Amino acid sequence: xxxxxxxxxxxxxxxxxxxxxxxxxxxxxxxxxxxxxxxxxxxxxxxxxxxxxxxxxxxxxxxxxxxxxxxxxxxxxxxxxxxxxxxxxxxxxxxxxxxxxxxxxxxxxxxxx
Amino acid sequence: xxxxxxxxxxxxxxxxxxxxxxxxxxxxxxxxxxxxxxxxxxxxxxxxxxxxxxxxxxxxxxxxxxxxxxxxxxxxxxxxxxxxxxxxxxxxxxxxxxxxxxxxxxxxxxxxxxxxxxxxxxxxxxxxxxxxxxxxxxxxxxxxxxxxxxxxxxxxxxxxxxxxxxxxxxxxxxxxxxxxxxxxxxxxxxxxxxxxxxxxxxxxxxxxxxxxxxxxxxxxxxxxxxxxxxxxxxxxxxxxxxxxxxxxxxxxxxxxxxxxxxxxxxxxxxxxxxxxxxxxxxxxxxxxxxxxxxxxxxxxxxxxxxxxxxxxxxxxxxxxxxxxxxxxxxxxxxxxxxxxxxxxxxxxxxxxxxxxxxxxxxxxxxxxxxxxxxxxxxxxxxxxxxxxxxxxxxxxxxxxxxxxxxxxxxxxxxxxxxxxxxxxxxxxxxxxxxxxxxxxxxxxxxxxxxxxxxxxxxxxxxxxxxxxxxxxxxxxxxxxxxxxxxxxxxxxxxxxxxxxxxxxxxxxxxxxxxxxxxxxxxxxxxxxxxxxxxxxxxxxxxxxxxxxxxxxxxxxxxxxxxxxxxxxxxxxxxxxxxxxxxxxxxxxxxxxxxxxxxxxxxxxxxxxxxxxxxxxxxxxxxxxxxxxxxxxxxxxxxxxxxxxxxxxxxxxxxxxxxxxxxxxxxxxxxxxxxxxxxxxxxxxxxxxxxxxxxxxxxxxxxxxxxxxxxxxxxxxxxxxxxxxxxxxxxxxxxxxxxxxxxxxxxxxxxxxxxxxxxxxxxxxxxxxxxxxxxxxxxxxxxxxxxxxxxxxxxxxxxxxxxxxxx
Numbered sequence: 001x002x003x004x005x006x007x008x009x010x011x012x013x014x015x016x017x018x019x020x021x022x023x024x025x026x027x028x029x030x031x032x033x034x035x036x037x038x039x040x041x042x043x044x045x046x047x048x049x050x051x052x053x054x055x056x057x058x059x060x061x062x063x064x065x066x067x068x069x070x071x072x073x074x075x076x077x078x079x080x081x082x083x084x085x086x087x088x089x090x091x092x093x094x095x096x097x098x099x100x101x102x103x104x105x106x107x108x109x110x111x112x113x
Numbered sequence: 114x115x116x117x118x119x120x121x122x123x124x125x126x127x128x129x130x131x132x133x134x135x136x137x138x139x140x141x142x143x144x145x146x147x148x149x150x151x152x153x154x155x156x157x158x159x160x161x162x163x164x165x166x167x168x169x170x171x172x173x174x175x176x177x178x179x180x181x182x183x184x185x186x187x188x189x190x191x192x193x194x195x196x197x198x199x200x201x202x203x204x205x206x207x208x209x210x211x212x213x214x215x216x217x218x219x220x221x222x223x224x225x226x227x228x229x230x231x232x233x234x235x236x237x238x239x240x241x242x243x244x245x246x247x248x249x250x251x252x253x254x255x256x257x258x259x260x261x262x263x264x265x266x267x268x269x270x271x272x273x274x275x276x277x278x279x280x281x282x283x284x285x286x287x288x289x290x291x292x293x294x295x296x297x298x299x300x301x302x303x304x305x306x307x308x309x310x311x312x313x314x315x316x317x318x319x320x321x322x323x324x325x326x327x328x329x330x331x332x333x334x335x336x337x338x339x340x341x342x343x344x345x346x347x348x349x350x351x352x353x354x355x356x357x358x359x360x361x362x363x364x365x366x367x368x369x370x371x372x373x374x375x376x377x378x379x380x381x382x383x384x385x386x387x388x389x390x391x392x393x394x395x396x397x398x399x400x401x402x403x404x405x406x407x408x409x410x411x412x413x414x415x416x417x418x419x420x421x422x423x424x425x426x427x428x429x430x431x432x433x434x435x436x437x438x439x440x441x442x443x444x445x446x447x448x449x450x451x452x453x454x455x456x457x458x459x460x461x462x463x464x465x466x467x468x469x470x471x472x473x474x475x476x477x478x479x480x481x482x483x484x485x486x487x488x489x490x491x492x493x494x495x496x497x498x499x500x501x502x503x504x505x506x507x508x509x510x511x512x513x514x515x516x517x518x519x520x521x522x523x524x525x526x527x528x529x530x531x532x533x534x535x536x537x538x539x540x541x542x543x544x545x546x547x548x549x550x551x552x553x554x555x556x557x558x559x560x561x562x563x564x565x566x567x568x569x570x571x572x573x574x575x576x577x578x579x580x581x582x583x584x585x586x587x588x589x590x591x592x593x594x595x596x597x598x599x600x601x602x603x604x605x606x607x608x609x610x611x612x613x614x615x616x617x618x619x620x621x622x623x624x625x626x627x628x629x630x631x632x633x634x635x636x637x638x639x640x641x642x643x644x645x646x647x648x649x650x651x652x653x654x655x656x657x658x659x660x661x662x663x664x665x666x667x668x669x670x671x672x673x674x675x676x677x678x679x680x681x682x683x684x685x686x687x688x689x690x691x692x693x694x695x696x697x698x699x700x701x702x703x704x705x706x707x708x709x710x711x712x713x714x715x716x717x718x719x720x721x722x723x724x725x726x727x728x729x730x731x732x733x734x735x736x737x738x739x740x741x742x743x744x745x746x747x748x749x750x751x752x753x754x755x756x757x758x759x760x761x762x763x764x765x766x767x768x769x770x771x772x773x774x775x776x777x778x779x780x781x782x783x784x785x786x787x788x789x790x791x792x793x794x795x796x797x798x799x800x801x802x803x804x805x806x807x808x809x810x811x812x813x814x815x816x817x818x819x820x821x822x823x824x825x826x827x828x829x830x831x832x833x834x835x836x837x838x839x840x841x842x843x844x845x846x847x848x849x850x851x852x853x854x855x856x857x858x859x860x861x862x863x864x865x866x867x868x869x870x871x872x873x874x875x876x877x878x879x880x881x882x883x884x885x886x887x888x889x890x891x892x893x894x895x896x897x898x899x900x901x902x903x904x905x906x907x908x909x910x911x912x913x914x915x916x917x918x919x
Contacts, residue, residue, distance in 0.1 A: 054885075059878035
């Protein structure tokens with residue numbers, strides 16, 4: 001699991017690469033928490049590099065979304081691979097997470113606000 | 114006569130009291146009368162006797178007077194004749210003078226005995242009072258009967274003798290003769306006689322003052338009547354002939370004896386029954402010494418006591434008048450006693466009809482009636498208070514009864530009662546009974562299809578009775594059901610419900626609960642027990658198994674109790690029987706419990722019946738065991754069987770390692786999260802080896818991870834190291850994985866589906882993994898074998914490999 005952080009205009013993009021499973025969920029959560037603690041309320045999660053996600057990974061995303069919503073921020077997902085999209089679909093997360101095609105589209109959703 | 118009298122007296126105290134007073138006074142009067150009668154009677158009798166005695170004495174004296182004079186005359190004459198031999202003329206003169214001087218004497222004679230005839234110039238000189246005055250004649254010896262008493266007796270006895278009285282025809286009167294012998298040198302030479310007329314005797318006796326009914330009799334020493342009220346008897350009858358003529362032998366004998374006594378020579382007194390008038394009479398008799406006669410004076414007792422009887426009659430009349438006067442005060446007393454009683458009786462009648470405000474009679478005295486009235490007043494107050502208490506108690510009782518029926522309604526309305534419960538699933542044979550006790554015991558049962566396959570079952574018993582128990586029962590039942598709907602794990606559900614109930618459980622009430630999930634397709638039964646009676650599982654073979662693994666604590670008793678799942682496989686038509694202690698502890702009047710043996714016996718006999726028939730006959734059996742004893746606890750039971758369990762046997766025959774072929778690959782890992790990378794590597798290897806499409810591999814990977822993470826996280830509460838084994842098979846159209854662990858029982862297939870439509874604030878991750886397995890795999894089954902959980906997941910590979918399941 002690799003996470004790259006990039007600070008943009010009013011939001012931070014986190015690019016996730018590899019597997020977000022039960023094993024990697026904890027370090028991933030720690031990294032994301034660090035980002036939030038640094039003052040970011042809006043996060044774009046670029047999942048283009050994410051090959052696999054399990055319910056443990058979804059939990060990290062859910063926790064992140066709940067935290068940010070308390071700070072009037074939000075999480076926007078982008079770049080979902082088909083297999084990952086399927087997991088999101090089954091879990092119903094597609095309806096609770098805003099999903100953009102790519103990072104640029106995701107950035108727009110913040111500016112529109 | 115007596116009976117109506119007693120009835121009359123019984124009807125009224127007044128009558129009875131009056132009767133008693135009069136009776137007492139009457140008795141005293143009778144006693145005084147009796148005493149005076151008898152004392153006076155004796156006095157009167159003794160005075161009458163004395164009087165009669167005196168009278169007899171004087172009468173005898175009067176009789177003796179002429180007799181004595183006669184004797185004296187004869188003796189004088191005899192003395193003359195003894196001394197000197199008188200010639201006829203002188204003797205005639207003597208006789209004449211004697212007769213002239215003694216008017217009593219009728220005749221006089223001097224008669225020489227035959228031997229001495231010729232001593233003088235006459236043989237027998239006889240002088241008498243003839244019609245022409247006194248005449249004296251010398252009679253010839255041939256005209257003289259020397260054998261007659263008047264001559265013979267003195268001659269023979271050589272002493273003077275009075276003859277028996279006789280009737281003299283010449284004088285036409287009763288006569289008696291006194292004969293005196295003249296003895297010279299031991300020989301009787303002559304006899305001097307005097308004939309005494311007894312005319313005066315009747316006159317004398319008739320004038321005796323004998324009173325009314327009194328009579329006198331005189332009889333000779335032979336008993337011949339000389340004087341008798343019936344003149345015809347005189348000289349013809351004797352006392353003895355009279356006695357013998359009596360018809361009654363007793364009377365005859367007593368008269369005979371009386372005659373003998375009277376002739377005994379002594380005066381006497383006797384009471385006897387008079388033969389003439391048959392009256393009890395007194396007789397005084399006294400001998401006349403000169404002649405040996407006996408004079409008897411007879412007086413009827415009635416006559417003697419007549420005055421006494423009269424006196425008593427007067428006394429009795431006065432007494433009766435007194436009693437009549439006494440009736441007035443007696444009635445007065447009786448009335449004064451009973452009037453308050455009558456008032457009290459009226460008051461009591463009103464009291465009995467509920468009127469407590471009636472006025473009681475005012476009594477100023479301090480007697481028994483007053484005390485009764487006081488007691489009555491006290492009773493009225495007590496009654497009034499008692500009735501008030503009773504009314505309050507009854508109201509309270511009714512309230513309690515109302516509460517009890519409310520409790521029963523709560524209990525009955527909350528358990529499912531619609532049978533058959535699943536008309537669309539004819540394979541499920543389920544029935545339950547709940548017979549509430551009078552004091553509701555708080556039993557409960559519950560069941561529900563969680564999904565097409567999983568049937569939730571529960572039975573429980575709340576400690577305590579009545580409304581609190583039924584309320585806790587309602588809470589426990591609802592809580593467990595809703596928890597089971599989301600948790601779908603008996604042990605976890607019990608743990609949660611226990612924590613919920615035990616928090617702030619101030620009443621310290623608890624529920625024993627048996628909770629299970631039955632997979633109606635596979636027959637897998639996962640259950641957990643919170644202190645409840647272990648159910649029985651009856652195999653088709655007849656074998657009965659007791660699900661008696663050590664249960665956890667009852668719900669609500671302690672916080673943080675851990676419950677564990679157990680599992681068993683039910684085959685087609687096996688019958689699972691859940692029950693509460695109301696069944697096994699049902700008692701008969703001699704306190705014998707129905708017991709588990711009774712239940713087992715019933716299962717043995719009736720276990721083949723449908724659940725409905727089985728439980729209905731169980732109810733009857735328990736009822737007949739109780740045989741009328743009051744039901745002390747709710748009787749609750751639930752029975753369930755699956756008529757066709759197929760899915761499990763199909764899958765096991767096809768895939769189990771023992772029955773089917775060996776797995777294509779096996780991986781053993783430790784229950785650590787780090788081992789997950791080995792699982793990922795292994796499944797990817799399998800994907801390459803078994804030539805699996807990438808998307809399928811990813812789904813398999815996801816399903817495996819979700820379940821294994823679950824096992825690692827929750828299956829081993831001891832946190833020690835365990836092994837989890839993964840096996841894979843592949844055939845032409847399917848790939849199948851089995852994950853086996855030795856952790857606590859948990860059937861993931863029984864878990865409820867998560868709601869994926871909730872907004873983000875309400876979404877939870879729990880249950881999502883199982884949801885993934887269901888969604889991505891074509892088959893997801895669970896079984897428990899030899900203490901191990903075995904989860905089997907399979908995916909079809911023919912057709913669309915991207916099939917996400919449905």
